[in-house]
Amino acid sequence: MPPTSPAAAADTLTARNGTRFRDLNGNGTMEPYEDPRLSTAERVADLMTRLSLAEKAGLMFHTQVVATADGKVSNAPIRPGRVGAADLVGGKLITHLNVTEMPGPREMARWQNAVQELAARSPHGIPVTLSTDPRHGFGHNAAASFAARDLSAWPDQIGLAAIGDPDLVRRFGDVARREYLALGIRAALHPSVDLATEPRWARQYTTFGQDGELAGRLVVAYLEGFQGARLGPGSVACITKHFPGGGPQLDGEDPHFPYGREQIYPGGRFDEHLAPFRAAIAAGTAGLMPYYGIPMALELEGEPIEEIGFGFNRQIITGLLRERLGYDGVVCSDWGPVTDALSPDGSRGLPARAWGAEELTRHERVRRIVEAGCDQLGGEECVEILIDLVESGDIPESRIDESARRLLAVKFDLGLFDDPFVSEDEAVAVVGAPRFVAEGLAAQVRAMVALTPLDALPVRPARLHLDGLDPAAVAGAAEIVDDPGDADLIVVRIAAPWEARDTYMLESGFHAGSLDFAEADVARILGLVAVAPTALVVGLDRPAILTPFLDSGITLLAEFGASDRAVLDVVLGGAEPEGRLPFDLPRSMAAVETSFSDVPGDTADALFRAGYAAKNLR
Template structure:
């Protein structure tokens, strides 16, 4: 759908987008040429300010269409400040309104981009937003889009075909909204049970993650980037799972990434698969390697995006990756958000100034600064001679090649009616619901599952309105035939830093009062206990206490009940092991899968409703 104003007709009668406004079809405006030819023509035309703008990929809130001078949502900057003044044209959207409002706003910002010197269109990107996690630093709940299990849930189903189906739906819904870049998939291996970033990953097994990332990229990008693709950034290179004590490097106390079992190469496997599958982008993690040696030489203990041995030597040269390297968010500038500190994740180089940090990142080999707007730093580095403009040009070429390949220079606009029709379509919602139910993992079943509809149900943690279609909901457990209870995996609440309250970290033990409550209830009525696992939990107190125990990884109440009654057969298998105790977790090695002693349930454990174990 073309609503652009800058159009012209060439002497040959070809209508084109006159992005520079000179009435002449420049090679970069000629859709008949290859993306590579168009990039080669455009780069020499750009000013240093335009090049600097391309190197930043920042957050923006979705506001009223055309209200370009008003900041919206989490961003302190208006669209005009970002796109029109700083010439930034990679924007990471946060909370979204309705599909029609979103697409209308996207079109308005693309019209604003046409007013820049060469009319470079905006690439709108997004973190995952098709599941249940609501954490503005990680992922968004589905809202208007179809809702699916988290990555762990897809791993529980164990089907690459289902991953491809999911990715294809994501692609179609993103395209309808004008979101052309995905800040996912996440392929870190979930080897440290306490780590708080496991929900969107594919579990602990390198083979599974490698197969799934290939299917995911095929569903999102296709064989090669084109007008129907969404460009993916695979993260977090070279694998963010083995954090010391499971602490997350968003925060200063979690900066250290360790390999006590010497399994660095295993964590690298899914990224090798992503490169082979043609991932458009790669995102290094915040973590700082400690005690890591490669080829017999120690790796500098600085965060991965600042680490030349990791980005240039390993990723670029050894693995042969020539796509975009986008840093994770906020590596340059210390900020305060909503009254809470959020220091730059410049681990190992905290003593450097923002200018010096920017220089280190460019020297390491990254192309783009995530979550930052400091174009002035790049301008200063080049004009002072500290960084050669040719280095900037290399990054600009890679970034522009993606934009041209996606067809954004030819038509960046979306159809509002199509957005409303496609996003959250009934067939997509049904497919997501089915996947949610299939991902339910039956850990134990003392002949109470599947339970027949129509019985008396006592509920805890489940919406009674949803359960009404499966039985008679009663308030007294003593009068119930079955209790169905849902718990969230335990964590230690923290709230010193911005975003910290949204991360589930710390102990995997349930509080004593929760264990006592569940135990007392299970003594009164047969109980099905479901635990939502965004990371492992110590379920030992419930083993042999409840009549049936299930694990879910992003499942609605309705999908869970469909699985428990057998309306949709659950087929989940654990994507990681469940430890028997926190002592076992503390004694395990962060980089080694299945390393807790005598686990309560091993990786791959699960039953179908007839009691048959995993295959």
Template sequence: MTPTYLTAPDGTRFRDLNGNGVMDPYEDPRLSADERAADLVARMSLEEKCGLMFQTVIEVGEEGELLEAPGRISKSPTTTVVRGKHLSHFNVHAIRSARQAAVWNNNLQALAAQTPHGVPVTVSTDPRHAFVENTGVGFAAGPFSQWPEGLGLAAIDDVETVRRFADVARQEYRAVGIRAALHPQIDLATEPRWGRQAQTLGQDAARVAEFTAAYLQGFQGDALGPDSVACTTKHFPGGGPQKDGEDAHFPYGREQVYPGGMFEYHLEPFREAIRRGTAAMMPYYGMPIGLERNGVPIEEVGFGYNRQIVTDLLRGELGFDGVVVTDWELVNDNHVGDQVLPARAWGVEELSPSERMLKILDAGADQFGGEECVDLLIDLVRAGRVTEERIDVSAHRILRVKFQLGLFDDPFVDPDAAERIVGNAQFRAEGERAQARSLTVVQNRPTRDADHPVLPLSGAGRRVYVEGFRPEDVAELGEIVADPAAADLALVRLGAPFEPRDDLFLEAWFHQGSLEFPPGRVYRMRRIAQQCPLVLVVNLDRPGILTPFAEFASAIVVDFGSSARAVLDVLTGRVAPEGRLPVELPRSMDAVRAAREDVPSDTGDPLFAVHFGLELAVPAGQRADR
């Protein structure tokens, strides 16, 4: 049954979602979101209400068709989860084009219209406007405009740029039917080794709070409405202080620690998110160790299971009444091919899936992330272990957001408009300019044959040795040569160091472990610098130990997500770099190991301090900011 638009006797146009020919209260666009949600909850079956409480991965057909078989990561055919299990929240993965995504959204919403009450789907996404490609974290931009990572936005240190980014991303998401952002990620990057820093907004709690307000304004506006994208702010109460920097996706990273007593410091951005009306919150996987608040020990279980954190702190003390969605897979193990990732049931590993679900509900969560085990929840209700009234509370919160977004009134999008909006020339130019502005110059010395710093690179006619760039991308610098001994300048781009791991699902995508560059790489860079001046561009998705390079590189530029063109714009002086480090760059791994995970700028004597960055003296007439 596809709902039709009808006109009520008083002239009000509405979608007849249940096909009864009458404008029921939940179909009445004149009523408030709360009134409509209350009416619909009273009409829904237990199965429908339970289906609302799950959000899982979904994949897009090549031409926008619905996938009716398990995907690369998604577990069930689309019709099975929408009509069979009554799910209506999905985290979309790979998107090839704007038209593909828009056509798929419309197909998905048409399928959802065939459910008993025509509940529309809310499509969500992890970040997808930058450079990191990690199925467990976010996606590279693809057809969308491309901006620096969160750390790069923080490096620009301009609240208006954050707001503008969020507004552009909102318009592009909205055009293809994405109505929920599983971001901003406002964890404070106080532990240098932690592998999820790229999408954060730095380590400075007060500044991150300001960025958070701007981010939410850009996505949600003053209040959720038909033009908004609802934000899930994460990861409450702050996922940064992971023990030894290991990530809580994995069993060896389950512990979150506060040796410096800075728990309240990590809360500051979340307080601001609540004040600014974030639609949802997501607790992290981490299990707090040795944490007390007001003299009361906090239970040592993952935050998603923790009633003291979700109900007492988030809902009670901080007054949050929005949706709480857990991070992915707290109930069941995740099997993908021949790899497995255990359920992140930290501190409750011995509980059965049903018992984990009970503990999550008792903690105060509304929605299970990464799960589709609806029967498990229905069985708990029918067995009397969970009341239907408890289900109704979460169902109301979840439906309220759908109504606020206008999804019940019109969930469809225009594929032609999507093609015009997504990745348009203006948005791409703004994103690339932000990439260039975010570049952070931390070292700029004169060469042996000059009395001025090596940057900016002016003039032509030089011979250049290049690594990490395609020759055609840097051809404007001069003749590209294959031997640094024959070069006047070496330009090398390096990625941040990490320890490769690949035993558990997702592990290969996470950059973890030591921040030191391999000794052979340091040796090779030193040899290059002995033959010609060396300009290093280092992409940091988390801090790296740059100390060895600082001894011999003529210039070091830190990159938090920038195209080759954006880098060249800065190196040649066309765009002035504005970057200031949003995190400190430690001098050594010994300093990192001695630092406290929850304390910002705690590595003693860093090589480059937080907020450090050099300006480039561009000769008059050379600079032409785009």
């Protein structure tokens, strides 16, 4: 099939046998790797004989870029000390780019086509694989996920777990796949199948909750939606993370930061955290990503595991994943394990997440990651270090070839060598299509959980007082009053509590620390209950201690990524929530602090257990 970009049509030729092909090396002849009739294995084998060390090394880096609104491939770096997309593709020959901020659909399609046109000018025309973190939900954290914006908005992944319906998850994957394809995004740096067993951990909103069996069922449906039965030109390749399970963090701290490097298993539940990854491997996930954490005091089959970050750990990547679990797909390290980083304005930094390898040089870190069995270095662009290691004999080129073959196979399976271009008009038509937006809204409603019966709410209240919601979302369904005393119903929307931190770059995006609400917030909300019937809607990106509100007469609901419209549809009786809690809600922080981080449902006398939903009596 010829490229859809008119500017790239010149690289499409017709062979003597009538086969249309892209002349990627510009020699006027259809080489085997350019022949769309051949198998992926045949095309990879041919291309590997032609590639330089620099081209193979470029395949092994997967780094970040910003898509520009003018549709041009900029050389502006994403942060100090880095280079821009033009040099990444045209100079360093890096062909896996993780897109962070994006412009509108038309501009994004135009930019991605320009990236592919630049890649086509490389010695063998290896196309670029564009990837993204989740961007169909509401959680926005530059290191983990992006809010939906132009795309259809669905509940965050934890909300899909609250619904618990594999068919719905499969449908979500299919819709997200279509929108990604229209934009030229061909790899998803998700799903996360970490188990949410440590209530304080900040990444729970991107998981399927604490139940390993449920996570295993839902990840299969997720992969089916994005990848299909097998990778093909209509697929988005998924990188499932964070192997072998990133949930059991010491004190719930995240290993993006030095204070969160330890991953612990006091309850001996390592295998339980591994189970969803077994399901993902069996379902054909195109890639896996290890986490940053250091396994503390961990033994597997009687063998002590080295206390070094999972991405550096040969016992975990080669011994466990490759050999024991038989996984032969792509393994990509998590972002930034080699190089310290500065924020875009240079105001603060973040050390390389080289936990357990802090004393190693950058060359030594790259060597350890490759020797561990990783195929790609995420968030890095230090191609020259890998080339040095091969040329010095520290890493055999045959080891680089092993990873290059895996990475090329995914590109060929996705059809990128035959047509990496997209239509700007199609992008505008598909991304945020009304039917997709409507499905996402319905899922937002379904994912909400009634924690107390909804029958205490007045039926069709005439006057509302809103706290934390946009009055425009009411859409004329009731009169909005400023004075709570004039209201028939007060609706309060609040996020789960967290402790603000701002020492390191990206730290403010991680909601960590205590799960207790501030005393002032509790007093303010309970004061409203005394004035009029009150509904409290809590956004649970992780658990919250709701004990102060339980016996107050307040109506409690939980949401897991929802618009104000979805919230008010439920509160005002226009829609019914169907969700069940995907994790326990602890009764107190004391119970959290004495629980085992790797054991689901381990907080004593929980206020609400996973799977709970109040009976709907209205």
